[in-house]
Amino acid sequence: MLLAAFEFPHIDELFRWKGLFFGDTAYEINKTSLLVLISSVMILLIFVGGSRRMRLIPTKLQSILEMTFEFIDHGITRDVVGKDAGRFTPFLGSLFLFILFLNFWEIVPFIQFPPTARFAIPLYLALQTYFIYWYLGFRHNGYRYLTGHLFPAGVPKALYILVTPIELVQIVIVRPFSLAVRLLANMMAGHILLTALALLTAYALENAPIIAIGPFLLNVGVTGFELLVGFLQAYIFTLLTAVYIADSIHPDH
Amino acid sequence: MNVVFAALLVSENANDGVKASNPILPETTEIVWSVVAFVLVFAVLAWKAWPAISKSLSDREAKIRADLDAAEGARVEAESSLETYKQQLADARGDAGRIIDEARQAADDVRRELIARAEADAADLRTRAQEDIRQATERAMVDLQARLADLSIELAQRIVERNLDRDTQIALIESYINEVASTQK
Amino acid sequence: MHDILLAVQEAGELKDGLSSIGAGIAYGAAAIGPGIGIGIVVGNAITAMARQPEMSGPIRTTMFLGIAFTEALALFGFVLFFLAKG
Numbered sequence: 001m002l003l004a005a006f007e008f009p010h011i012d013e014l015f016r017w018k019g020l021f022f023g024d025t026a027y028e029i030n031k032t033s034l035l036v037l038i039s040s041v042m043i044l045l046i047f048v049g050g051s052r053r054m055r056l057i058p059t060k061l062q063s064i065l066e067m068t069f070e071f072i073d074h075g076i077t078r079d080v081v082g083k084d085a086g087r088f089t090p091f092l093g094s095l096f097l098f099i100l101f102l103n104f105w106e107i108v109p110f111i112q113f114p115p116t117a118r119f120a121i122p123l124y125l126a127l128q129t130y131f132i133y134w135y136l137g138f139r140h141n142g143y144r145y146l147t148g149h150l151f152p153a154g155v156p157k158a159l160y161i162l163v164t165p166i167e168l169v170q171i172v173i174v175r176p177f178s179l180a181v182r183l184l185a186n187m188m189a190g191h192i193l194l195t196a197l198a199l200l201t202a203y204a205l206e207n208a209p210i211i212a213i214g215p216f217l218l219n220v221g222v223t224g225f226e227l228l229v230g231f232l233q234a235y236i237f238t239l240l241t242a243v244y245i246a247d248s249i250h251p252d253h
Numbered sequence: 254m255n256v257v258f259a260a261l262l263v264s265e266n267a268n269d270g271v272k273a274s275n276p277i278l279p280e281t282t283e284i285v286w287s288v289v290a291f292v293l294v295f296a297v298l299a300w301k302a303w304p305a306i307s308k309s310l311s312d313r314e315a316k317i318r319a320d321l322d323a324a325e326g327a328r329v330e331a332e333s334s335l336e337t338y339k340q341q342l343a344d345a346r347g348d349a350g351r352i353i354d355e356a357r358q359a360a361d362d363v364r365r366e367l368i369a370r371a372e373a374d375a376a377d378l379r380t381r382a383q384e385d386i387r388q389a390t391e392r393a394m395v396d397l398q399a400r401l402a403d404l405s406i407e408l409a410q411r412i413v414e415r416n417l418d419r420d421t422q423i424a425l426i427e428s429y430i431n432e433v434a435s436t437q438k
Numbered sequence: 439m440h441d442i443l444l445a446v447q448e449a450g451e452l453k454d455g456l457s458s459i460g461a462g463i464a465y466g467a468a469a470i471g472p473g474i475g476i477g478i479v480v481g482n483a484i485t486a487m488a489r490q491p492e493m494s495g496p497i498r499t500t501m502f503l504g505i506a507f508t509e510a511l512a513l514f515g516f517v518l519f520f521l522a523k524g
Contacts, residue, residue, distance in 0.1 A: 182506060182509065182513055232502070
């Protein structure tokens, strides 16, 4: 076994980064925070700059911005939340773009690290969604929001012993946790996979160059796949947020 | 710059050794900065970008709808004016037919009148000619009678001159005078 | 004294190794159900799309939602893997 001596680095080396600025304070900036800030500046530059002068006959950039808007506004907000739910488009659109840009750092050469693979970002975004849908639920439906979920209509009374705890755990813990973990774990797994294949290629190149073509081609393929995953996870996170918001506003549907 | 770049590529543990906390647990600093970044993105996009894009889309929709409406209006108008033109064309065609009929009628009338007048003239001429002929004949007959009488008398005179002697003549004259005298009584 | 230290160290290593094995098995087990589940979700979604191509859009959205909910279980296992391995 030529590759028997290959040793994978400790997991911390893949995800934990030294502080760059403001070391050892709560405002310490490490690679993750830096990428998050760069992403938000990029989003702002593209979208605010691009929408500064809108024309009747769109330029290419304007078309892209409009397609993004339509994708969120029609594909997610109006389809899932409701026809008159246009007021949620700014939030859902910003959420989608934010996650999308962060996810795509995974396959940017020399950066190759998705900040969403750190629990901080998915956790924050999921908690944000969590508070928003609780707030909307109580604002639109009062206490019936909670009782409607805990004691669903059409279920035999005896089953409430079973259904109510499950529903409670579902809306209080499972929803935000699965939302955060889905994004985190997908990006984390992708990052580990890419790192493993890259390291394997480098190791094989040193010891048995002919074998290196295998992991290399695999790496290229997985990189393309991660592009899809990055988009899909941003879409699913936004879609689920929309579904939860819709559930809070019209709990009967 | 190189320092930053190197620090981006080199992870924390390469220098510091294994930390106690788990790699999937969140770090405070990352939460702080992601909150800042997301709130910034949301606020600025909601303030500047989304309304502008939404407005551009609805403007275009309104423009296209207005254009379609205008085109529909123009089509209806064109159809109605086409209808009018067709109507007018049919009217004009009817008028032309009527005018031609009238002209033909008038021409017919004129022709008939002319023929009638020509026939009348011809009849007039003929009667006048016949009258003339009749008069001329009559005159000729009168003349001829007169001449015939004259000639007869002359002839008679000549014959009588040669055959009658003086006595007879006188007797005849006597008898004539008597006859005339008797008729004049 | 040295032997005791060695034994403690070995016990520690044994514990690490066992927890790694446990974590690996936990993740593997957690991936079975969602694997089957996602297969069922996508398969039925494809059948539905083939039957009613005009409903592809809503079906695709619902399919992604179904995948997301099913996949969450595998991802819990994935996270548990890191937590258990420590």
